[in-house]
Amino acid sequence: MSTLPHIPVLRRGRDYESLDQIEVKDHKTGEVVAKVSTVNAGIVRKDLAKISEGRKALNKFTVAQLMEISAKAGEFFLNGTLPLGDKGHTQSGQEYVELLSRTSGLPWIMVKRNMAKIHYALTHMQEILNGLSRGLDFSIIDKGQGEQFGTSLSFFPTAHALGLVMPSNSPAVNSLWLPSIALKTPVVIKPGKEEPWTPYRLIQAFIAAGAPAEAFSYYPTDHEGSGEILKSCGRALIFGDKNTMAQYANNPAIQLHGPGWSKFLIGDDCIENWRDYIDVMAASISDNGGRSCINASAILVPKYAAEIADALAQKIGPFAPLPNNDENAKLAGFANLKMADFIDTQIEDGLKTPGATDVTAKYRNGPRKASFEGGVYLRPTIIHAESVTHPLYNREYLCPYACVVQVPQAEMLKHIGYTLACSAITKDAAFIEQLYAFGEIDRLNIGPVSTMKISWDQPHEGNMFEFLWQRRSIERGW
Amino acid sequence: MANPTPADIQKAQEQLDAHVREIIQWHFSPETGSPFWLGWANKAGWDPRKEITKFSDIIAKFPHFQDEWLRDEQPEVWVPAAFKGQPFNIFETGGTTGMPKQRIGWNDYKVDYSEFSEKISDEHFPRGGAWLMVGPTGPRRLRLAIEHLANVRGSSCYFIDLDPRFVKKVLSNKQYDVARQYMDHVVDQAVTILKNRKVTGLFTTPKLLEALAEKVDLYEGGIRGVFCGGTTMAPQYVRFIVEEILEGRIGFYPTYGNTLMGLAASVPLTPEDKFSISYYPPQPRAVLRVVDPNQTDTLKAYDEWGRVELTTLTKEFFMPRFLERDEALRKAPRERYAWDGVAEVRPFGAMEKTIVEGVY
Known part of the structure; x- marks a missing residue:
């Protein structure tokens, strides 16, 4: 086993070790703690041309099954010992806390609070999706159509995948994409440069819980590669400053997460x-x-x-x-x-x-x-x-x-x-x-409520269900 | 093929030294030399014919060739007396802003590319099969060189032009949309040719190759070999081209070259190379050295980075110790090349600053 962990690119779930690797360092000592493979936009583009295969893999499950998988993933994420890269390393929950703390500068206590938020979101997916969809019977998503609230309902997916260009500042932002898996939408993640850990651990937790690996793409990539993810998935989330937000302000396929003020x-x-x-x-x-x-x-x-x-x-x-x-x-x-x-x-x-x-x-x-x-x-x-x-x-x-x-x-x-x-x-x-x-x-x-208080069933920015699924009118002659 | 022995290396060195004596004699003799070099020797106050007897003398006694000379002087000053009266080709390099560098020539490009033809396989570039060049034509030596290469192999060549000066200008101005439109315009023309004509061999730049492969299945379209050059190709990018674009089904021949040198062929990749491409110049006609950028008379050790220095030694053109705007790893003699090569060539200073390369 190599001494340093190596985090590979995940190309629809398949490990890919690039010749281009970046070093992730301890923020205090500068010690290299892992290497992360990076790829160019061309590889991202090539893979995204076949991204619909990820959805096919998720479609083999019902939303209810995927919610159960999400809950199991939550437990694995919090407490499990999961693979850390492709060189035989593993990572317990506490090791995740320590490693993330070393590279991001977040103290353990903050990492643990962020972990708890993510765990809560994964283990309460039913409650979250219920809130996002205003009580939709999710078997309608499984079947394509159905009756509820005294009316015919049919929904179609708005995207091949959910693209994510993640920041490095706070691990809990990953909770934003978690409903995507239960909503049968593969994720294509570009991790933050200093925070490759959380999305990688979440993916490993999902896979350990039974989610199909093909639903997860993980591309440490450059600016052009990030642009490709934003452009090609159909729906994407981006985090950034005011200037970044301005670039995508008029694009309804991209949900912006900029400064909150x-x-x-x-x-x-x-x-x-x-x-x-x-x-x-x-x-x-x-x-x-x-x-x-x-x-x-x-x-x-x-x-x-x-x-x-x-x-x-x-x-x-x-x-x-x-x-x-x-x-x-x-x-x-x-x-x-x-x-x-x-x-x-x-x-x-x-x-x-x-x-x-x-x-x-x-x-x-x-x-x-x-x-x-x-x-x-x-x-x-x-x-x-x-x-x-x-x-x-x-x-x-x-x-x-x-x-x-x-x-x-x-x-x-x-x-x-x-x-x-x-x-x-x-x-x-x-x-x-x-x-x-x-x-x-x-x-x-x-009233005297902290601005930090969040309600999972009332998203404070964007509704992931409405972002990933759109209602259509339907009439059947037989 | 085995690596060269010390005896092979010694023999190549002796051939180079003999070639140096011949070329120096040629360029500095009034009967055969050019006005520029004859005038230069007069001003320098020493006679290279007497003092240069081997390649190391060039390094010890000539200063670096100044590229301004190729901008400021009229082309006629470079005509060796022996070529007087013979119309010459004028090839250009640079010129994104201001006057380009110009090199004149007659047959050098044919010699270089005829030799290169022996290094590419009939499997990848079937003799008689048409070629397509998608890249800088215009005043570049490359355009005639590629056509000659095709012709030498019994083939003809289609051309789609790309103006790198325009691309560099719009990229420097951050007009990325314009650059994208221009690249699409170039690629669309190439796609049209590939869809309507039988083409087996392709010359293009890495970025254009990538763009082309996104629009057309190159192998299904008949392409069997790709000859590529023009910009930095780091190992992972080479791997991307070989595995993802060409999918291991199309032969890949990266080269390093320019108007001033000719072309340095690459050694076929082995697993040990980990996609790091090594290029070897057409010695004795050209010599590449990888030198310490701060002390350019000092060679770097093998597998160390340094600045690329080019010396061109043909009867048409003598250019001692020109410091290229490139840096590279110095590579040891290998297989059929009993002299130094360069690897992983990239713009000089690429690690410190962003270099505009664009699609070229």
Whole structure:
């Protein structure tokens, strides 16, 4: 057995060892922990021409059977010892936690929370699909048509496969594609450069649970290869920044997962009790190391902006890097050091524009960018800005970051823009009505609810069932 | 075929040294030499005919050939006296912006490609079977060379042009849609020929080959051999071409070459090569060295990366120590080649910066 694990390309389930391999390194020591084969767009293109074979393999199962397989896969993913590459290595759940932590910078505790989310999604697939399809009898998908709700129903698949260009920031984003297998749609995954582990382990878990290997394609590839996956599968998910999103904004076959710009709003009616909401706001900003698109990055309040910023800064400002295996670790390290530099520079540049203060600075006892045990971390940053026109308002970074700004309640919705998750602390019926009617919020929480709260049966962005299956009208003469 | 013995290598070296003496005598004698080199020797103040007796003397005594000379000088200055009055071909290289480099010639390309014909098999390029060249024609030596190669084998050749200067320009301007449209335009013309004419041999660039294979089943379309060159072919990409595009059914002949050198043929791949292609120049007419880019009189060790240096030694053209814009692994003598070769050629500095190669 080779000393280092090698993660092969999976070409409709078949291992392929490329001559081009990248090294995945420990984010602190730089030690190479695995090699990952990569392929060019030509191989992706060639394979995708035959991708319908993956669907054929899934069609041999009913949706109910695939939901059972998903549940078993959830157990394998959480606790199983699964193959790690093609050189005879295996990986237990704990080894997965440790390896992912070493290369991504996420502390064990965060990896475990992400694992738990994925496990929940896999083991509650029936509940999730029920929510996504509003109670559809899935035997109708198996048979092609049927009767339910007093009407004829028929659905057809919208795509040969679901393409995924995955990020490296947070393993739980993989939960977005999990329903695809139960929905009889093969997946074609381009893993994140620093996070090849989670999609690979999930695929191995599915296969161990009885899913056909042909339904899984895994292509570490370049920009052109990613473009091919997005273009050729029929339906695809992409994660990226604002510029990436702009490229695909008008393509209905591509579901975009960009910055969330998630926010907290406090109404006039609740602002006098702002101290009661500091904990939930702080958690929304800093949970999961501030790496999620549903982490709050702006707090809009009608009064007490300076006091609220100070209270948040006191609470999370002192967070400092801890060893990865410390259960109290709150910060994630950066595998990509240039990203840490870029974020730190952006915030510092923003502070050069008058009208904003880094309130956390006085509670941090040190610079924002910190080195610890050879790793690089960004410590929390709470900005108090005097106006929504300040460049540090409505920014989202891969670390605990939020900008607190004072805005009259009547003007808040004018200034929030697109908001993936919005928690509005108000009981004011008129304000709530305005929020209901506001089209740029994807997930709305009323009351002191963390923006990080997700409901599997109510997806906060996109409905995978509606994305992968489309209803058609049908009439049969016999 | 066995690898060369030390005696074979010694013999090749002696042949090279003898060839060097002949070529230096030719280019620096007033009766046969060119105005450029005669003038150069006058200014240099030494007589190469007396001081150059072997190849290593060229390395020790000549500076690097400056490519500006091929841009700035009129072509006539390169005409050896012995060729005076004979119309010449003008071949160009570069020229994406500004004046291209120009090399003149008469028969060199025929010599190179007639020799190369002996290295390709009748199974892959049946004699009499038509060829198709899809690639840079225009002012390039390659166009006449490919036609000559086909003719030498009793074949004729169809041509589809690709203008690499235009491709490089639009890629540099990030006009990817335009580049794609142009590539489709080129490939569509090739597909039309392949569908309507019986073609057995193909010359093209790797990217065009890939695009072509996506539109037509090359083997079913009659292609049995592909002769390929023009851009970087890293081992995994070679494997992709051999296994995925040609599916192991079509012969693959990668080459490294340009207007200034001619062509360096590749050694047939063995499993031990792991798809790393080694090219050997047509010595003694051309010599390739892989040198330390920071100290170009020092050769790199075998299997180490360095900058490619070309010396061309024919009666039509003498070009000492030209530093190519390529880097490569230095390869030891092998099989029928008792001299150094190069492998995994890629643009110089490719590891440090993005190089625009495009479809060419």
